[in-house]
């Protein structure tokens with residue numbers, strides 16, 4: 251048996267104290283209530299309503315997951331009237347920059363679309379609290395202030411394009427707002443623009459055009475350089491970079507590339523050699539930039555790196571202006587290190603009118619037109635509209651930027667485990683006695699799969715959601731689960747236990763253990779004093795299979811009563827009668843014991859919530875030593 255573990259540690263324990271339970275009864279969506287006391291109580295947890303209607307998710311497996319991952323109704327537009335009643339309506343989607351009609355049409359089939367271009371930051375902040383989704387291009391800065399101003403309503407930001415450097419991802423994550431982009435539809439447009447700039451710069455097309463329009467005929471002044479046989483360094487060998495490489499090879503150029511993360515075989519397949527940064531910039535005649543703007547790439551082209559370049563190098567930038575120190579580039583152009591530059595992107599967009607760089611005679615500029623072809627804009631608009639609508643429907647996105655991207659086939663396979671994970675989290679927290687503070691949760695996944703082949707981020711997020719949501723007013727989803735757990739001082743460690751099994755199931759069982767707490771159901775404690783429950787998926791349905799050291803087998807559907815009793819005949823009948831007399835329908839019953847006629851645990855699935863009197867009667871059966879009612 252092999253194990254591997256991943257631990258996530260945070261500083262402060264969760265503080266569980268009293269909160270207003272009565273108010274929770276008023277609403278189905280307990281998580282959205284605001285509590286006068288910000289701290290959290292386990293004392294009367296049995297009164298806390300589940301966020302979901304039971305049985306609501308019994309649709310197709312994939313839809314089931316999607317709903318559970320981010321309760322579908324949470325992602326749809328919802329408002330509350332003054333009495334705190336939830337209203338569901340068509341979501342409002344704000345489009346703050348020009349988007350292709352095909353995308354807008356698709357959005358309109360699903361929500362109310364408002365196109366408001368050229369909003370000032372203040373205007374955007376003023377509007378955003380009325381919006382469920384925001385779609386931007388590179389011109390809108392989606393700052394922390396925007397997420398704050400959204401007051402929890404904004405569910406998704408769609409970036410109609412690739413670069414997400416204009417979106418504060420950390421703030422989005424903290425506010426549980428999904429960010430999706432449209433990473434593929436403008437690749438060719440950007441690559442073609444890069445090639446257009448390369449060729450026009452080499453032949454002084456823009457300068458010669460301006461000169462002729464000024465009435466001149468300067469054939470000697472605009473003698474260019476040839477591309478064939480020249481070395482082009484591609485900096486960032488991703489989607490755009492590799493398409494530029496293919497095209498440059500067609501022009502007879504020798505192409506080299508630098509990208510610390512690109513697979514060498516992909517480069518080899520295009521006939522490109524991947525080399526170090528210094529090697530690339532020092533050997534190239536032309537350097538074309540295609541990396542994202544990140545803290546690492548910010549101003550990576552600066553005085554020092556320009557000084558390592560071949561004298562007379564030519565630079566093309568269709569990536570992001572910020573990767574170049576623009577003052578340093580002006581110096582390099584002035585001293586001849588850089589012969590020419592062709593730039594589509596700038597640190598500040600639009601750049602100041604008196605920008606020395608823009609005005610430089612050896613510089614060709616375009617106003618961020620890389621993605622601006624009709625074809626690319628149509629494609630991007632549809633790509634982002636589909637992603638945003640999917641997110642609003644509660645689906646996981648294949649282009650999520652701040653949440654795990656789960657391919658559809660993995661999602662469908664993990665669907666029942668996602669439900670199991672959330673329910674185990676929800677059960678585990680209800681077994682904790684009032685007053686205890688949960689600091690540490692350990693999750694063990696038994697699986698025959700190679701750990702590298704089992705992505706448990708989704709499951710961890712759902713366990714976290716299950717644990718925190720019933721006891722807090724935090725809105726938890728896949729985007730912010732880790733962040734909120736850390737913020738609340740909850741340490742969740744994961745262990746993968748490799749088991750021998752020929753089963754095709756991705757996971758054999760999931761065990762959730764809560765350490766250093768008291769339990770309101772002592773039988774849920776294992777010898778090491780941890781609350782421990784375990785579940786597995788049987789025929790596609792999540793089951794609870796172990797409580798403490800007792801094996802049980804009960805489908806996790808509806809609510810659950812756990813009783814510890816002296817193992818003797820007639821117990822099932824006695825408890826069943828009490829419930830039946832009070833019209834509480836029993837859906838499952840399972841008895842687990844450690845040895846004959848000693849102690850046993852009875853797990854009873856019930857469709858209805860028994861009233862206090864009924865539960866009292868169950869507790870009064872002489873052989874019943876302890877019992878707990880748990881809501882799923």
Ligand SMILES: NC(=O)c1ccc[n+]([C@@H]2O[C@H](COP(=O)([O-])OP(=O)(O)OC[C@H]3O[C@@H](n4cnc5c(N)ncnc54)[C@H](O)[C@@H]3O)[C@@H](O)[C@H]2O)c1
Pocket residue numbers: 412413414433436437440485486487488489490491508509510511512540541542543546547568569570594595618619620621622
């Ligand atoms: N001008 C435009 O209109 C326009 C259009 C499309 C894309 N873009 C920009 O072009 C860039 C590339 O887009 P893409 O779609 O090819 O993205 P991509 O993610 O497919 O490729 C980016 C590549 O850069 C690499 N990279 C990351 N850090 C690097 C570093 N420090 N050094 C070298 N390489 C590094 C990555 O490994 C990746 O392979 C992005 O900045 C994007 O915003 C601009």
Ligand SMILES: O=C(O)[C@H](O)COP(=O)(O)O
Pocket residue numbers: 387388389410411412413414436618620621622
């Ligand atoms: O990152 C991108 O996709 C490009 O820079 C395009 O930006 P745009 O949508 O503002 O044209």
